[in-house]
Amino acid sequence: MIVFINDRFIDEKEASIGISDLSVQRGFGIFDFFRTYRYVPLFLDDYLDRFFNSATLLSLQPRHTREELKTIIYEMIDRNQIETSGFKLILTGGYSQDGFEPGTPNFIMTQQPVEISSEEKFEKGIRIILHEYLRDVPEVKSINYLMAIYLQNRLVEQKADDVLYHQNGEVLEFPRSNVFIVTKEGAVVTPGKNVLHGITRKKVLHIAGRNYKAEERTVTLEDLKNASEVFLTSSTKRLLPVLEIDDVIVGNGKPGKITRELYTAFKQLEEEYYKHEKLPLKDA
Amino acid sequence: MIVFINDRFIDEKEASIGISDLSVQRGFGIFDFFRTYRYVPLFLDDYLDRFFNSATLLSLQPRHTREELKTIIYEMIDRNQIETSGFKLILTGGYSQDGFEPGTPNFIMTQQPVEISSEEKFEKGIRIILHEYLRDVPEVKSINYLMAIYLQNRLVEQKADDVLYHQNGEVLEFPRSNVFIVTKEGAVVTPGKNVLHGITRKKVLHIAGRNYKAEERTVTLEDLKNASEVFLTSSTKRLLPVLEIDDVIVGNGKPGKITRELYTAFKQLEEEYYKHEKLPLKDA
Known part of the structure; x- marks a missing residue:
């Protein structure tokens, strides 16, 4: 290469x-x-x-x-x-x-x-644990992943797929992904402050806003516990349902209806972007 | 080189x-x-x-x-x-x-x-500011200095020589040095947890224990404010008096008596170590 x-x-x-x-x-x-x-x-x-x-x-x-x-x-x-x-x-x-x-x-x-997270992976969802931690200068995509790599051993021990950071009762982000919750009232919410502003996060907020109340605001650990759906967003994973948090099942333990809708809509958005962008490439 | x-x-x-x-x-x-x-x-x-x-x-x-x-x-x-x-x-x-x-x-x-901090520098002391921050896995001397370098601009703006980290009301450490206080009762105290265990820190604790009550324990921001002397320890700076914290003068604004004693004793310890160690080198 x-x-x-x-x-x-x-x-x-x-x-x-x-x-x-x-x-x-x-x-x-x-x-x-x-x-x-x-x-x-x-x-x-x-x-x-x-x-x-x-x-x-x-x-x-x-x-x-x-x-x-x-x-x-x-x-x-x-x-x-x-x-x-x-x-x-x-x-x-x-x-x-x-x-x-x-x-x-x-x-x-x-x-x-790069391997993109598959539809099978979407259906299977992921199991996460929580860890109190605020990234340094979180709005910067810095190369500092000391904590993320340090926590890998714990993920293996606890058979978890990822770790969600929180601080002072506020939910923040995953080391390499953003988090969303769907409230019982059907609002799609992601933490607004002290997180990296992911591009997939931005697109999903936009898509969600078409049919749902889509908000960037404080998400407490209590909000997380009461959520009917939880999912993460990342460039290589698109959307992935979070089905278990610290051994507690989220919703009915299956990918939620709204998460699935947004996942489908996000893939459509990728397709549209591709169709729009490939034209100048072909001309070149 | x-x-x-x-x-x-x-x-x-x-x-x-x-x-x-x-x-x-x-x-x-x-x-x-x-x-x-x-x-x-x-x-x-x-x-x-x-x-x-x-x-x-x-x-x-x-x-x-x-x-x-x-x-x-x-x-x-x-x-x-x-x-x-x-x-x-x-x-x-x-x-x-x-x-x-x-x-x-x-x-x-x-x-x-490397230039070792001079006696003139000791007499002049330093001016510091405070910043709420806990280093990732603080007992590890990791290469992560994102926050330290990020804060350099603020040091320049505020004409400060260094920044002291604290969290939840507890004083921790400098990015590259440890902190000590001398209490009004004459005890020599340094934070025990959530800090890097510096080697100069260790030696100074040992020296201080000969004549004073020397303790590793929680140091609150309140303790810091009430201290009669404050100093830092580091491998290249030995001991350096902290004479101003966020525009508040420490003690009488001059290097304290106990700080000076420990500084002299630490230099003697270096000399003793050198004398003891150079022998096998000469033999080699």
């Missing part, structure tokens, strides 16, 4: 970064991740918006403009020829003189084949 | 790591840092204890035994010939297949000239 570092394409086997980079020295950097659907990068502008926003919030100067990034992304799609892939864009704190002060950021872009 | 990566010495200009390393991908790794005094690594066994403990807590398998590490450290001292230096040992999550699951850890060791 070909990757891109700073200003050139390079074979991933040869792709490296100097050890004084602040990602290695201090875990300091931001990233973003999106996938391609039949060679089309889905919702690309939304992801690039977030990438630039994360960089701004950590005072990292991006090495490329939006248009330059798009050119590089399409060239990589052309070179690697992976139909369904995950793109990762990392912007680090750069080479640091003293191992603490950021330098000129280094930029790394990789493309890998 | 010569650095060491995994199993060999290499010039630092050529020292790099593959981009799939979990430090780059997920900011996942541990490190430790100690300094040399006239070519002698101070309190080396204490630092290596902590290095191995951090690795264990994050389930990272060290690539070298304690004895192997010592051999590499002394060879590096011999090669680089830096009288007063800082050694940094980093153990990362290694090359990850999926960008999330740890692989075989990569080990990086560097040695750089």
Whole structure:
């Protein structure tokens, strides 16, 4: 596979970064991740918006403009020829003189084949546990996953699929996904503050708003317990029903009606985006 | 300068790591840092204890035994010939297949000239601000300094030298140093839980115990406000008086008597350690 570092394409086997980079020295950097659907990068502008926003919030100067990034992304799609892939864009704190002060950021872009969560997986749903934790500067998609990786052993022990963070009684997010609840009154709700604003989250909020009351607001642990449906959203998982939380069954223990509707509608949205976007590609 | 990566010495200009390393991908790794005094690594066994403990807590398998590490450290001292230096040992999550699951850890060791905080700096003391934050898995010396680097802009704005973390009314630690208070009753106290157990902290507790009541226990923000002396400890700063906290003067605004005594005693301890350790080096 070909990757891109700073200003050139390079074979991933040869792709490296100097050890004084602040990602290695201090875990300091931001990233973003999106996938391609039949060679089309889905919702690309939304992801690039977030990438630039994360960089701004950590005072990292991006090495490329939006248009330059798009050119590089399409060239990589052309070179690697992976139909369904995950793109990762990392912007680090750069080479640091003293191992603490950021330098000129280094930029790394990789493309890998990615498996999208299947319909079988949707039907099966997932089992989660809770953990009290607030991500550092949560509105930034930073590379800091210390807690997430640290908790992997506990997930294995407790035979859980994922862990949901909360703090001071407020439900927040999963390490790599957002959470939604459907209330008994049929409102579709996701936490509004202290979370990463996921792109799938944004699309699902939009879709849900067509037929339901869709809200970004505080979700308490009590709200979570009383929810009739709970699901997560992520770029590679789309929507996944949460069927068990700390050994307590959610609803009737099966994917809920509204979750299923939104899942179907989200896949349609992907299809529409693809149809709209592939035209300029064909012309090119 | 010569650095060491995994199993060999290499010039630092050529020292790099593959981009799939979990430090780059997920900011996942541990490190430790100690300094040399006239070519002698101070309190080396204490630092290596902590290095191995951090690795264990994050389930990272060290690539070298304690004895192997010592051999590499002394060879590096011999090669680089830096009288007063800082050694940094980093153990990362290694090359990850999926960008999330740890692989075989990569080990990086560097040695750089380091400036030790001067007596002038001690007399001048420092000005600090407070910030509510608990480090992830605080007993681990991880490479995660996202919050610390994020807060640098605020330090500049507020003309402060450092930031002291606290949570739920309990004083914790600085991003790279521990905190001590001297109570009005003359006890020397440092927070016991949810902090990194610094090596200078450990030595100062020991020294303080000779003449004072020395305690590891909860320090509240109230205790901090009422303290007659406040100081920090770190490997490169030894002890540094904190003379102003969020614009409030500590004590009489000058380095306190007990802080000064402990500072002098700590430098004596360094001298004693050096004298004791240099003998086997000379024999070698």
